[in-house]
Amino acid sequence: MGDIIAMTATRVRADDKRIINNKAVDVNQLIPIKYAWAWQYYLDACANHWMPQEISMQRDIEQWRNPKAFTDDERLAVKRALGFFSTAETIVANNVIMAIYKFITAPECRMYILRQAFEEAIHTHAYGQYMPESLGMDTGELMNMYREVPAIHDKEEFGARLTVDILQPDFETESFSGRSRLLRNLIGYYVVTEGIFFYTTFVMLLSFGRQNRLPGVCEQVQYILRDESMHLNFGLELIHAFIRENQDVWTEEAKAWALEAVKEGVQLEYRHAEDSLPNGLLGLTHQMMKQYVEYIADRRLERLGLPKPYGTSNPFPWMSEVIDLRKEKNFFETRVTEYQTGGTLSWE
Ligand code: FE
Ligand code: MN
Numbered sequence: 214m215g216d217i218i219a220m221t222a223t224r225v226r227a228d229d230k231r232i233i234n235n236k237a238v239d240v241n242q243l244i245p246i247k248y249a250w251a252w253q254y255y256l257d258a259c260a261n262h263w264m265p266q267e268i269s270m271q272r273d274i275e276q277w278r279n280p281k282a283f284t285d286d287e288r289l290a291v292k293r294a295l296g297f298f299s300t301a302e303t304i305v306a307n308n309v310i311m312a313i314y315k316f317i318t319a320p321e322c323r324m325y326i327l328r329q330a331f332e333e334a335i336h337t338h339a340y341g342q343y344m345p346e347s348l349g350m351d352t353g354e355l356m357n358m359y360r361e362v363p364a365i366h367d368k369e370e371f372g373a374r375l376t377v378d379i380l381q382p383d384f385e386t387e388s389f390s391g392r393s394r395l396l397r398n399l400i401g402y403y404v405v406t407e408g409i410f411f412y413t414t415f416v417m418l419l420s421f422g423r424q425n426r427l428p429g430v431c432e433q434v435q436y437i438l439r440d441e442s443m444h445l446n447f448g449l450e451l452i453h454a455f456i457r458e459n460q461d462v463w464t465e466e467a468k469a470w471a472l473e474a475v476k477e478g479v480q481l482e483y484r485h486a487e488d489s490l491p492n493g494l495l496g497l498t499h500q501m502m503k504q505y506v507e508y509i510a511d512r513r514l515e516r517l518g519l520p521k522p523y524g525t526s527n528p529f530p531w532m533s534e535v536i537d538l539r540k541e542k543n544f545f546e547t548r549v550t551e552y553q554t555g556g557t558l559s560w561e
C-alpha cells in the first residue's frame with residue numbers, strides 16, 4: 214500500500230477549491246463544482262463539436278486548380294495563413310497541456326482545458342493536414358514557415374518563449390515570482406496569441422468566403438473562430454479568477470507587462486499582415502489591417518481592465534457579425550444535431 218492517493222475521512226468542500234496551488238482538497242474530484250462558469254464552458258464547447266473532414270473541400274479544390282481563379286498574391290496569402298496556423302495551433306495545444314493543465318488545479322477548469330486541447334488538435338488537423346492536402350499544397354513548405362518566414366517565426370516564438378519559461382525544472386507556483394510567471398503565460402497565450410495573433414488571418418480568409426471563394430476553408434474557419442472566441446473568453450475568466458485569488462500578483466508592474474505584451478502583439482500582427490499581403494488584396498489594405506489589430510487590442514485590454522491606448526474604430530463591422538453568428542441558434546445547429554443523433558458516422 215502506497216500513499217500516492219492519500220486515504221482520508223475528509224470530504225471535498227467546494228469553497229476550498231483553488232485555481233492554483235490547490236492543496237486543501239483533492240484535485241481529482243470534479244464534484245462539488247465551485248467554478249460553475251468553467252463547467253458551462255466545457256458543456257458549451259462539447260455542444261460545438263465538429264470535425265474537418267465533415268466539410269466538403271470540393272469547390273475549393275476546383276477553384277484552387279483553376280490557374281485563373283487566384284492571383285499570385287492571393288495564393289501567397291492563403292499559404293501563409295495555413296502555414297502560420299498549422300504550427301501555431303500545435304504550439305497552443307502544447308502550452309495548454311504541458312504548462313496550463315499542470316498548474317491550474319481546479320478540476321472543472323481542467324475539464325475545459327482538456328476540451329480546448331482537443332479543439333487545438335482539430336484546428337491543427339484542419340489547417341495543417343485537411344485543407345492543404347485537399348488543395349494539393351506542399352505541406353512541408355507550410356509546416357516550415359515558422360522556421361523560414363521571419364514574421365511568422367516571431368509570432369510563434371512569442372508564445373513558445375512563455376511556455377519554455379514555465380517548463381524550467383525549478384518552476385513552481387508557490388512563490389510570488391512563480392505565480393507572476395504563470396499569469397504572464399495565461400495573458401500571453403489567451404489574450405495575445407489566441408486573442409490577437411489569429412485575427413488578421415481570420416479576416417483575410419473569411420474575405421475569400423465573402424466572394425464565394427474557398428467555401429470549405431471558410432466554413433472551417435468559422436467553426437475555428439467560434440472555438441477560438443471561447444478559448445479567449447474562458448481565458449479571460451480564468452485570468453480574472455486567478456487574480457481574485459492571487460491579488461498580490463496583479464501589481465502595476467504586471468499590468469505594465471500585460472499592456473506591453475499586447476502592444477508587442479499588435480506590432481507582430483501588423484508586420485505579419487503586411488508580409489502576407491504585400492500589395493493588399495480583396496479590398497483589404499494595410500491601413501485597414503492595422504486599424505483592425507488596434508481595434509481588437511483595445512477590446513482585449515478593456516477586458517483585462519487596462520487602458521485602451523489606440524481608440525481605433527472597427528474597419529470590418531462584418532467581422533463582428535461573423536463572431537456573433539456563433540450565438541445564433543440555427544447557424545451551426547444542423548451539424549451539431551447530426552452529431553448528437555447520428556451514431557452512424559463512418560470512420561475511415
Ligand atoms: Fe485553435
Ligand atoms: Mn485556441
